[in-house]
Amino acid sequence: MDVKVDHLTKSNRVKDVSFQLQSGKITALIGANGAGKTTLLHMLAGILSPSKGTIQFDVKKEDIRSLIGFMPQYPAFHQWMSAKEYLVYAGRLSGLSAKQAERDAEDGLIRVGLDPVIKQRIEAFSGGMKQRLGIAQALIGNPPILLLDEPVSALDPKGRSDVMDLLNELKGKQTILYSTHVLHDAEKLCDDVIMLHHGRMIKRSSLNDLLQLAETGEFIVETSAATDLAKKLKIVEPTWEIQQGNGSVKLHAPDYKDVSLSLLKHMYAAEISFTKIAQVSQTLDDVFRKVVEHESLSRSL
């Protein structure tokens, strides 16, 4: 199910944000602490009302909450309940019949891999298990849209990879928007990225476009003949910026098509051997920092 957000505003916490979530895709909502991620998710989930703007779903429903599975940043569980009891309780609260709630609870526990501990009390759960239970609760009623507030941020690497695997399984079936600080994980998982900074959306893009945008044209060559290589390249490729390091040469080629091929040709001609040639690629983290820097700079001008 698609979701269309237009000029969404909540006082000065979220300012004039517009985007579209596409059916079956996973979108990562990224931003520093206080950027407005939770506020935005709460408006989409119908928990907070916007001061301005609209949220449209592509079906007409009086109460949109049945379309949405929401996992809060800090899910509050009744620790004395078992995982299944909790999910049945959540299902009943969301209006399911006793039978349906029972069925959804069991399905949900299987989907998040908690079926072996179906009767265990939540108080004995690890952080990762609680997070998975939170997702199972969001899945109750099989809503077409999942909104997850920091589902991985508080977890250790194993817990994070469990939750990531689970979200990967849901990809294509549900429209997912999740907030995160862990950009390394988002890079592996999401289709699209929305960046928030001080309540404003500073970028919205597919992950692929974003990472392509971030390609640097920077290469590094590790060689014992760094001085010779740097000298040679300065002569034959005057448009490249060449930096000689200790045992390496770093270069930036403004038009960087076929750089590795040219490099190899020059090195072959000069009989320079190497141990490694690599393109310096950027991560989502680098891109995010650059976009924030650019935004801060343009606002200060």
Ligand SMILES: Nc1ncnc2c1ncn2[C@@H]1O[C@H](COP(=O)(O)OP(=O)(O)OP(=O)(O)O)[C@@H](O)[C@H]1O
């Ligand atoms: N109930 C509230 N009333 C007024 N201001 C609030 C309220 N809740 C949050 N804020 C403020 O709104 C801004 C955005 O907060 P929000 O929790 O949405 O950010 P966030 O990106 O989710 O941050 P975090 O990553 O720390 O969870 C912050 O400056 C915060 O202090």
